[in-house]
Amino acid sequence: MAMAALRREGRRFAAPLISNNPINPFRSSFAPAEEQALLGVRSISTQIVRNRMRSVKNIQKITKAMKMVAASKLRAIQTRAENSRGLWQPFTALLGDTPSVDVKKNVIVTITSDKGLCGGINSTSVKISRGLRKLNSGPDQESKYVILGEKAKAQLVRDSKKHIELIITELQKNPLNYTQVSVLADDILKNVEYDALRIVFNKFQSVVSFLPTTATVLSPEVVEREAESGGKLGELDSYEIEGGETKSEVLQNLTEFQFSCVMFNAVLENACSEQGARMSAMDSSSRNAGDMLDRLTLAYNRTRQASITTELIEIISGASALQG
């Protein structure tokens, strides 16, 4: 009962008093003017901390949901990507892969995603494309870009605008299938002159590991040229061409088929990598939000206790002042 009386007395004195600001590591992040102006002396910054906690919790929920969505999309597309892996193996077995080939017209096909929040895979692809361009920039060499996906477009339009031939976006609006990719490949082959096509994508190795890869497809003329110079392609001449047409026509069909097969696999692998990268990005984001929430909870409790202590101090000092 005495305490209650003291408390009542204390309240009359507390209002004009400005409480000692408790030592609080989060203090600096809150605007000091805000606290004092807003809500009265006692619950100075608990309200602000509570607001922050609520928004961080919401963000955590959103990122967790995005991770689940990405996981389910990954499951759906992973089996298809793995099934398509056998498609380009025979071509590499026959024609080899020669990224160091020296040709005049290089076309760099960069495959990226349309949506963001997927970690650093798109930036890696763009950096590699730029690197390939630098690698193949000789006196009579030129390199052009064919861009698949919004993210590469945003990055490459800034500094290489005049080297971009084609931009294709919204690839994943409908589920990926070979017909769509082969039409796309046909489009690219028709509109772009090339001696070598270098496809840059992220190969899906596992849910946490994506390897930037580049596959090289040569045009039929270059294949013939390299076949004559020997090496891996030199064995090409020993293969009997059974097509009923001339060797160059068959070679042309072959390289076009190779391009569409490699593109199909590349697009699927990149989609898998995108979902996997998004999963891990959202996972680390929700973990981070959880950490922030823990820290904020501690800060909240500390602030709350500090304000209670302050209140008690006011009461007691007021009471002892009265006693004299």
Add this chain to the structure above:
Amino acid sequence: MIRRASTGLLSRSIVAGVHHRHFSSTEVPGADELFMMAWKRIMPNLDPPKTPLAFTRLRPSSISAADIASKLTVNLVSPYSEFSNREVDMVIVPATTGQMGILPGHMASISELKPGVLTIHDENDVIKYFISSGFAFIHSNSVADIMATEAVPIEKVDPASVQNRLVEFNQKLSSASTDLEKAEAQIGVDVLVALNSALSE
């Protein structure tokens, strides 16, 4: 069309170049090194990208004529599925020049395929697939790669719908006006006729 691998194959890989051509490499992994070196020079801070060579599955190496495998290793791949490294006795592919039989020790060849039936003979099993065009590579080490845009087992094809579509495409062919439409309708008719004959076998 059964031919034996020629011994001339080996002599081709020893090319006596007068000056070093930067592309000619004697072995497959070597081609990557030039690329790696050039990359490291130009972009030292970024790891070089991987190339398909790093992911290719191992294949039996080219062997001489005297040492012919007893079974054919066949890889049937399509964008949606693959059967790899099946050891079989014989494969019959529908090449554009007609049905072609492939036995172990067949000469190296690249052939275009037209829509038709692919038959795989394994001991006494006969498995039939319908493939809608593609390519077949036969290597000298008795490995055959068959790449098809679509490969379906014959059992899964529905005869009634084949007939309906055939009628439909024949109509389209007769009413086609532009070359493109004619070509498309012709392709449809070809595939469906082949399907029809495959089903009736």
